[in-house]
Amino acid sequence: MSALTAGSPTSPPSNAPGDGGRAQVYLHAGDLVVAAKPTAIVTILGSCVAVCLWDSTAGVGGVNHYLLPFHVEREKSPRFGSVAIPRLVEEVVASGADPRRLQAKIFGGASVIGAFSRGRRLGDDNAVLAAESLQALGIPIIEQDVGGTKGRKLVFHSDDGAAWIRLL
Numbered sequence: 001m002s003a004l005t006a007g008s009p010t011s012p013p014s015n016a017p018g019d020g021g022r023a024q025v026y027l028h029a030g031d032l033v034v035a036a037k038p039t040a041i042v043t044i045l046g047s048c049v050a051v052c053l054w055d056s057t058a059g060v061g062g063v064n065h066y067l068l069p070f071h072v073e074r075e076k077s078p079r080f081g082s083v084a085i086p087r088l089v090e091e092v093v094a095s096g097a098d099p100r101r102l103q104a105k106i107f108g109g110a111s112v113i114g115a116f117s118r119g120r121r122l123g124d125d126n127a128v129l130a131a132e133s134l135q136a137l138g139i140p141i142i143e144q145d146v147g148g149t150k151g152r153k154l155v156f157h158s159d160d161g162a163a164w165i166r167l168l
Helices: 081-094 122-137
Strands: 023-026 031-035 039-045 049-055 060-065 103-108 141-146 152-157 163-167
Touching: 023 031, 031 039, 031 081, 039 049, 039 060, 049 081, 049 122, 049 152, 060 081, 060 152, 081 122, 103 122, 103 152, 103 163, 122 141
Parallel strands: 023 039, 103 141
Antiparallel strands: 031 060, 039 152, 049 060, 049 103, 152 163
């Protein structure tokens, strides 16, 4: 899957409540969205994780939505956190953000299926990867809402980093 750019034909503008007049884009699992114009990015998370990055001075931000922590050798897709996180950083910077001003928020990583609540948890692995990757890149995490047993609806404003979560 390829990254979507806000304002593309697949993301028509919306004046839905809560978007502040911003264009609104729905982010599908395994993809990422970067916006250089004010955009409300919406996604639904279970064990998946979304990393939100933004530079408030430049008004540029983006979100990824990955399903698994590590990619397999033959597929380097943003469905995998080890691909999605560095790709998000690259695309946000390419859209005008200064890497020294990037800030991050992490959401998701729930254990929504009871059968997988014992032992190693995919959601936990996804969330740990996000935190460790951002730390290694020197990007501060200023907010996170991860884990638990409920999915989340996320709305993220690309220009100012505002984020809203609703448990599902």
